[in-house]
Amino acid sequence: MVPYAEVPARIKEALLLSQRVEASGIALKKQGREWVGLCPFHDEKTPSFSVNDAKGVYLCRGCGAKGDVINFHASMLSITPGDAIKALAKECGITIEPPQKGQARQRPATPQPRTSWSDSTLKSIAQAASELFVSYGHTSEEFAQVIADRSITTLSVHAYALGFYPVSAPFVEDLAQSPRLSGLSIDQVRAGCRELGLVHRHNDTSPFEGRLIFPITNTGGEVVAFSGRSLDDAQRPKYRNSPESQIFDKSTILYGLAPIKAAVSESPELRHFWQRLVRQDTLYLVEGYTDVIALAQRGLFAVAAMGTGLSQRQARLALRHARHVICLYDGDAAGRKAMTRSLLALFPLLDDAHRLYGLSLPDGDDPDSFLGNVTGDPASTLQTLPRTQPESVWWRHHVGTISRPPALCDQVLIERAWAAQDSYPSTPLWRQVLARRIQHVAGYRVRDPHHLVDLPPWYRSHNAGISPAIDDPALLLWLARFRADPDTMMPLVSAMLPRWWVSDLLHGRLQEGVPEGSTLLFAASWCLKGQDIDNWRQCMALLLEQGFPAHWLKSWLDVRNPVTGDLAPDHQTLRFEWEAWVGSLDETLTNRLLHAVASADCAAETADAS
Incomplete structure (x- = not known):
């Protein structure tokens, strides 16, 4: 065993620095007593990096880098000199003697604490x-x-x-x-x-x-x-x-998504340039920085993921800024692979309002070179390119080519793909149309069509396309209270969802006996079940994500009638007043149902007697 203090000297004796440098991929040429080559630590065209084996040191006259074989190994691998000593000692077959108990290992210098930055x-x-x-x-x-x-x-x-x-x-x-x-x-x-x-x-x-x-x-x-x-x-x-x-953190940023605030604030011309871009509802995902700029010069909003695969956070960022996202990558094998990866990353995050697809450029073209030959409207010209739909990419990636009718092994692939629910959009409508697509392509119906179970009940009702009237004074109060404190109102409204008449109301089968706009309260509760809600803004976003009709929400927001009653009573009073209101509706509707059943029975008995 060798004491730690002697290990660096043993390493330098065992390893020839010039051979170590060449083994790292750096070509060296002999010049006198030194070896010369291009510096690995900065870009240069004229060699300024020299190695002196006699002294066991290297020096770059361009960037000033210098050191011995240990420093070189540490710099090339971005590790500490201590770790470099351990690695090189192991390579040279040198066993380092552990420090004696109670004896601290001598260190050449005390490491400086890292500066704390704001x-x-x-x-x-x-x-x-x-x-x-x-x-x-x-x-x-x-x-x-x-x-x-x-x-x-x-x-x-x-x-x-x-x-x-x-x-x-x-x-x-x-x-x-x-x-x-x-x-x-x-x-x-x-x-x-x-x-x-x-x-x-x-x-x-x-x-x-x-x-x-x-x-x-x-x-x-x-x-x-x-x-x-x-x-x-x-x-x-x-x-x-x-x-x-x-x-x-490069996984959270898209190049070209936002201008430099300091520059834009000082220039009306730059403000107008960026406003014209960011207000568009179509966003192009491209590979390179110059592609972003080339599209912007033609009035098209584009961003790039900085040479990396599109992360989930970048995908969410893109979809948050535009409803229409187009992948436009280079027309080569790498570009096609990048498009596939991006479409697969974006596809599960789509909601019902998004549109997503890829456009395939001709072989050898990138967006910059392709648009350089375009004389007409660039957006219209791009739309003539072959399209790649995300559902097709999803199918190829998760299932691939199958036989018709599908063999048992094909059915297993389909079921496995369908079970991977995080690989495709989660909204009820997307699941419905994707299941329909699977049946069309494969001639096979996926098991447990939960896309039908999760589909909001009003989607099957003609009433979903109609904005309900909101004019009942009591209903106005409860709608206002829901907006003021959705977290408190949710449990009260949700408790009524199992009632038969609430189900009929949501399915469009109940035409009278309740205020027409009360559908909004129970539909909102259906959408928000199991969700933690802090405020109305969050509530609105969740409602739209879960399929609450946008025109219903607009009707709710457009209510201008005066509301009579306390919007924020204590919890006990709120529960009492709610139970009194819905209890009255429940009693009226149940009595009406029982009366209808009794009348039907009476009519049947009369018919039998005659």
């Missing part, structure tokens, strides 16, 4: 960085050439705050001059930049230098991250992206 400070640094990138974009010939080559308009450059940063410039020093950061020292700015991935670990240069820079905003329009695209195809990697941080 979100507002990090967002200020990110916003200042965005403004710095934009300012350099205004003066850069490289930036101007790329913008011209990609046919990006000046308005789009400003609307999306596109920027640039020159190679090897002192980023931290530049950024520290921003008035937004006047309350921070340069060391605090540097630490904040490292937290956000704006500078390299070893020096003050930025990984975004020499790139077309896209700022990324959260839904509130605050800059939280960046992506930098290479200016030519030879530059690698093609994209540099901010790491996830305290203020940036």
Whole structure:
């Protein structure tokens, strides 16, 4: 066993640094007593990374990275030097001697505590960085050439705050001059930049230098991250992206969904540009940032998931901002796979008002290149492309090709797909039409058609299309009380759902004997059963999700008749008054039913006697 303090020296003796570097995929060439190659820690075209085996150290004259074989291993794998020592010791067959009891292991230095950042400070640094990138974009010939080559308009450059940063410039020093950061020292700015991935670990240069820079905003329009695209195809990697941080979680953000609030607030032209986009009810999901901008220049609202698969939170975000969502990915194998994944992610989240499908671009085209050849209305032209419907993708993914009539194994596949209720929309109507689709495609009826059980009873009634009259004074009071305190009213109304006349009322079979608008109370209770409700706004959203007719809700909201009575009595009084009202209705209707039954019996006896 080797004492821990001696392990680093043993590792350096056992491992040749140049061989370790080459084993990491970095090509080295001998120059005198040193080996030279491209630095793995920053982008460069001219080699500035050198390795000296005699001294056992490396140095990059471009970004300042330096160290020994342990530092190199730690930096390449983004692990601590301590973890690197353990990994390399194991690789070299060195067994580390555990510290003696009561003897603390000596450490070369006490680790510094991580700086605690407020979100507002990090967002200020990110916003200042965005403004710095934009300012350099205004003066850069490289930036101007790329913008011209990609046919990006000046308005789009400003609307999306596109920027640039020159190679090897002192980023931290530049950024520290921003008035937004006047309350921070340069060391605090540097630490904040490292937290956000704006500078390299070893020096003050930025990984975004020499790139077309896209700022990324959260839904509130605050800059939280960046992506930098290479200016030519030879530059690698093609994209540099901010790491996830305290203020940036890429699974919750869609690029292009919200403008930079600080820029839009100062420009009426940019305000108009964004208002024209975000007010649209159609949203295109695309792959790349430039695709988002290309569609926006043609008046179409588009967002991108930043090169990752569409997460559930991103899918919910897209569907919350538009009723009509179209997947428009590149016309290659990767694009088609991305479309399939996105449609499968979006499909279970649809409600009855959404429309979703994919459009297939020709092979080799992306949205930007395809629209570049369009002279007419871009939206109309896109609608001529072949469509991919989400239910078809769902069927192919979960079932696939089957025989007709379906064999037993086919039936098992269908039943398994139908049992995966989280893979398709949960609304009663969607379940009904999907079951009908399965029967049409496969000639097979799925078991336990719970889509019929869950279908609201009024969907089968002609009365569902009629807005009921709301003019009874007592009903007006109870509708107002339900709006004022739905959480308290729900148990009272729900207790009446098992009554025969309430069922007849919801099915449209009861035409008289109750105030016409009382259907709203019991239908609302049917929709909200089992739900926790805090307020009327939440109540309205849940009602619409569960199939409560929108025109019924509008009639409820449009009531302008004066309400007589206390809207918020104590619970005991509320229960007493409710039971008195519905009890009176129950007694009247039950007596009427018994009278009708008695009359029918009497008529039958008279007929038999004659």
